[in-house]
Amino acid sequence: MSSPFLQMTHIGKSFGNIPVLRRVSFDLQKAEVHALMGGNGAGKSTLMKILTGVYTKDTGTISIDGQTVDITDTAASERAGIAMIFQEFSLVPTLTVAQNIWLGREPRLPGTPFINNAAMVRQSRLILQELGVDIDPEALVGSLPVGFMQIVEIAKALSKQARILVMDEPTSSLSEAETEALFDLVRKLKSSGISIVYISHRMAEILTICDRVTVMRDGETVMTEPCAGLSVARIVEAMLGAGHTASFEWQDRGDRPAVPPILHVRNLRLASRVQDVSFDIRPGEIVGLAGLMGSGRTEIAETIFGRRTAVSGEVIFDGQPLRGQADAIDRGIALVPEDRRKMGLVLDHSVRDNVLLPNLARFTRHFFVRDAEALSTVTQTIRDLKIKTDGPDKLSRLLSGGNQQKIVLGKWLARDPRLLILDEPTIGVDIGAKSEIVATVRAMADRGMAVLVISSELEELMAISDRILVLHGGRITQDLNRRTVASEEELHHAIQGHGHRAVDAIPA
Amino acid sequence: MQSKVTATGRSTPSLPDIQWQNYIVYIFFVVVLGFFAVMIGDKGFLSVTNLFNIARTTAMITVIAVAMTFIISAGELDLSVGSTTALAALICALVMQAGYPWPLAVVAAIASGLAVGCLNGVFVTMIGIPSFLVTLGMMQFIRGLDMRVTYTNPISISNQTYNGIFGSGYVFGVPSLLIWSVVIALLGHVVLKYTGFGREILATGGNRQAAEYSGIKTRRVKFYAFLLSGAAAALAGMLYAGMMQTARFNFGEGAELMAIAAVILGGTSLFGGKGTILGTFAGSLLIGTINNGLIIMGLDVSEQMMISGAIIIVAVAFGKKPGA
Ligand SMILES: Nc1ncnc2c1ncn2[C@@H]1O[C@H](COP(=O)(O)OP(=O)(O)OP(=O)(O)O)[C@@H](O)[C@H]1O
Numbered sequence: 001m002s003s004p005f006l007q008m009t010h011i012g013k014s015f016g017n018i019p020v021l022r023r024v025s026f027d028l029q030k031a032e033v034h035a036l037m038g039g040n041g042a043g044k045s046t047l048m049k050i051l052t053g054v055y056t057k058d059t060g061t062i063s064i065d066g067q068t069v070d071i072t073d074t075a076a077s078e079r080a081g082i083a084m085i086f087q088e089f090s091l092v093p094t095l096t097v098a099q100n101i102w103l104g105r106e107p108r109l110p111g112t113p114f115i116n117n118a119a120m121v122r123q124s125r126l127i128l129q130e131l132g133v134d135i136d137p138e139a140l141v142g143s144l145p146v147g148f149m150q151i152v153e154i155a156k157a158l159s160k161q162a163r164i165l166v167m168d169e170p171t172s173s174l175s176e177a178e179t180e181a182l183f184d185l186v187r188k189l190k191s192s193g194i195s196i197v198y199i200s201h202r203m204a205e206i207l208t209i210c211d212r213v214t215v216m217r218d219g220e221t222v223m224t225e226p227c228a229g230l231s232v233a234r235i236v237e238a239m240l241g242a243g244h245t246a247s248f249e250w251q252d253r254g255d256r257p258a259v260p261p262i263l264h265v266r267n268l269r270l271a272s273r274v275q276d277v278s279f280d281i282r283p284g285e286i287v288g289l290a291g292l293m294g295s296g297r298t299e300i301a302e303t304i305f306g307r308r309t310a311v312s313g314e315v316i317f318d319g320q321p322l323r324g325q326a327d328a329i330d331r332g333i334a335l336v337p338e339d340r341r342k343m344g345l346v347l348d349h350s351v352r353d354n355v356l357l358p359n360l361a362r363f364t365r366h367f368f369v370r371d372a373e374a375l376s377t378v379t380q381t382i383r384d385l386k387i388k389t390d391g392p393d394k395l396s397r398l399l400s401g402g403n404q405q406k407i408v409l410g411k412w413l414a415r416d417p418r419l420l421i422l423d424e425p426t427i428g429v430d431i432g433a434k435s436e437i438v439a440t441v442r443a444m445a446d447r448g449m450a451v452l453v454i455s456s457e458l459e460e461l462m463a464i465s466d467r468i469l470v471l472h473g474g475r476i477t478q479d480l481n482r483r484t485v486a487s488e489e490e491l492h493h494a495i496q497g498h499g500h501r502a503v504d505a506i507p508a
Numbered sequence: 509m510q511s512k513v514t515a516t517g518r519s520t521p522s523l524p525d526i527q528w529q530n531y532i533v534y535i536f537f538v539v540v541l542g543f544f545a546v547m548i549g550d551k552g553f554l555s556v557t558n559l560f561n562i563a564r565t566t567a568m569i570t571v572i573a574v575a576m577t578f579i580i581s582a583g584e585l586d587l588s589v590g591s592t593t594a595l596a597a598l599i600c601a602l603v604m605q606a607g608y609p610w611p612l613a614v615v616a617a618i619a620s621g622l623a624v625g626c627l628n629g630v631f632v633t634m635i636g637i638p639s640f641l642v643t644l645g646m647m648q649f650i651r652g653l654d655m656r657v658t659y660t661n662p663i664s665i666s667n668q669t670y671n672g673i674f675g676s677g678y679v680f681g682v683p684s685l686l687i688w689s690v691v692i693a694l695l696g697h698v699v700l701k702y703t704g705f706g707r708e709i710l711a712t713g714g715n716r717q718a719a720e721y722s723g724i725k726t727r728r729v730k731f732y733a734f735l736l737s738g739a740a741a742a743l744a745g746m747l748y749a750g751m752m753q754t755a756r757f758n759f760g761e762g763a764e765l766m767a768i769a770a771v772i773l774g775g776t777s778l779f780g781g782k783g784t785i786l787g788t789f790a791g792s793l794l795i796g797t798i799n800n801g802l803i804i805m806g807l808d809v810s811e812q813m814m815i816s817g818a819i820i821i822v823a824v825a826f827g828k829k830p831g832a
């Protein structure tokens with residue numbers, strides 16, 4: 001191999017006195033797609049934030065094209081040709097695509113301080129054309145679908161002449177079609193000589209798109225190898241340490257005996273998309289809800305949780321219709337919402353306060369919160385879900401993405417719910433934690449908790465569900481006993497609306 | 509102000525990195541106190557009478573600011589508190605003037621504060637108008653009402669029991685106003701820090717959507733915060749009336765801004781989610797001390813205003829964390 005284009009050597013970084021990176025080395029060839037993998041909190045984002053100048057390194061050197069570069073801030077990183085596509089998009093929704101791409105660097109009318117709008121739009125159109133996407137540079141960013149926003153981010157990076165592009169979990173909020181489009185784009189960028197660092201927890205993606213993989217564990221690089229011929233098992237072992245395996249096997253938990261369902265959803269019709277949806281869930285049963293992005297799965301979940309009102313139809317829980325969210329929570333329904341930063345966490349509050357939030361009533365006596373009593377529940381949650389934090393008082397903003405997701409799960413599990421609704425529960429969660437979450441949910445289901453899981457990752461649905469409902473065109477088109485679903489492809493077909501099978505009768 | 513405190517591990521033996529920015533209000537307080545002690549200590553600044561005087565004159569702002577801490581922590585603002593103090597003072601005085609016993613006057617005054625808070629709460633939480641606008645309008649409206657009630661005439665309060673309890677009296681040599689502000693601040697501190705309501709306030713201000721998804725009734729929480737603010741403003745008005753032994757339509761002019769300054773100086777985030785009543789108390793005392801010291805130094809009002817304004821900006825700038 002030629003000498004690397006980017007070389008990061010012996011990078012070290014501590015926050016306070018906690019080391020997060022210890023002597024990490026990472027290199028990137030020209031026109032290479034290099035996957036950066038590792039468990040939650042391994043230090044991937046931190047390493048890339050050092051490269052992009054968000055954080056400054058304590059030790060180590062960075063060189064590009066053989067030249068040592070001193071990346072002191074984001075501007076220096078930009079000058080060095082590095083751009084990051086942030087997971088939380090850094091676009092201004094009220095500005096147009098072109099305005100966003102050129103934000104802060106708007107071309108001027110020659111000799112004047114005035115912005116040359118025409119040139120801005122023209123150049124944006126050029127870049128977008130080069131990327132082969134059909135986005136109007138004059139459209140407002142806020143009106144674009146998520147997948148397009150990401151492309152605008154990429155266009156913005158290209159407009160800065162970036163030679164190295166860092167993508168931190170770029171597909172976690174994309175639909176399947178959008179993911180495909182993104183992959184095409186990645187290949188195109190690669191062929192034009194751009195190097196890409198690709199962070200993701202999705203094995204399949206990595207093996208499809210990447211040339212090499214580097215795995216980090218506990219702030220160290222433990223493996224760097226070409227993708228060709230690499231097995232998922234190898235990567236997982238490198239991530240988790242020798243002897244650990246992440247089992248994603250489905251377990252046949254048997255049919256529910258003749259227990260009556262705890263949840264009845266009857267002829268639900270919602271303001272958007274959902275036309276007529278009916279299904280039941282029994283105690284102890286894990287039901288997957290499959291469907292395309294935008295098919296209304298989240299809306300159904302929020303209706304059951306009482307955050308939305310149905311146009312018609314009803315939700316009956318434990319024999320009684322549900323009356324709003326407070327009633328739903330009181331009676332033991334929990335919802336882990338899909339967007340942890342917006343709906344799941346108070347980011348500026350500690351892990352402890354976040355876990356306590358839905359449990360406040362339980363720990364409040366005569367107005368006062370019993371903090372000491374509550375603390376044991378919090379530490380229990382941290383231990384059970386293996387949340388990586390320095391302690392319960394660490395601000396949740398400072399935890400890595402996957403660990404934040406575990407807090408959201410933990411704060412509801414601490415309530416011991418009777419019905420747990422999980423909306424994309426493992427976005428950004430590493431494969432080890434994913435299998436732990438699956439195991440935890442399964443164990444709680446064994447003790448009688450009913451579970452409704454929404455996930456766009458079919459592998460996950462296949463691993464966890466006893467039964468899979470397929471939502472298509474606003475209706476439940478199939479009700480599949482997991483035992484009868486042979487492969488992911490079969491489920492995939494069902495979701496696309498192909499090959500209607502008669503709704504299986506589930507033995508009661 | 510959004511920036512984060514880094515929690516340090518328990519197991520690590522080395523020094524915890526103390527975030528001195530969190531204590532800036534106390535540091536400033538000590539510095540200002542020290543400065544005046546050196547400069548005008550001999551002019552009576554340090555005398556017990558003068559220190560009590562500072563406490564007396566800041567009591568109203570402290571009481572308002574304690575409630576304002578709840579409002580701001582919940583991510584809202586209440587500009588109507590200043591004019592509400594005058595409304596409550598006038599109602600209190602009028603009821604006593606009409607010959608009713610003073611406890612009834614107190615109840616009426618508190619009720620007027622609650623009514624204002626209730627209106628604010630309804631407009632903000634049920635109709636969904638931003639609190640800045642609602643309470644800005646309310647501030648105007650109530651001030652107009654204050655002027656109308658007595659056609660701007662002052663009403664004196666002759667009930668000495670009332671005056672003694674609410675403003676002019678002493679208990680074992682300690683001014684009742686100081687006792688009021690300490691009690692209210694302690695109460696506020698305990699409620700914000702140790703009760704479910706306090707946690708709900710902070711969660712609502714920290715991330716309203718996440719709080720709602722966790723089952724917090726954020727509208728109700730905000731509504732209660734406005735009630736609290738109205739009641740506190742009414743109490744402040746009664747304290748002021750008790751101290752002056754009279755009620756006037758222009759009581760509490762600018763008090764809302766002073767209170768907000770005290771809250772932010774104290775370290776509460778203007779964006780919600782993070783609040784400290786002890787900081788607020790210190791912030792209020794800091795403002796009061798600066799004003800008092802400048803008066804003793806013989807500066808005239810114009811100079812006082814410029815200097816105290818500048819000090820507020822500097823203190824908040826120091827309290828800002830790097831990168832925020
Ligand atoms: N600003 C900070 N202050 C303190 N600790 C931090 C800070 N940023 C990150 N950390 C800690 O550093 C560790 C590594 O975090 P990082 O975000 O790099 O992990 P990651 O590999 O990207 O994980 P994930 O896959 O979950 O996104 C975590 O334990 C995190 O809590």
Ligand SMILES: [Mg+2]
Binds near residue numbers: 046401
């Ligand atoms: Mg990360």
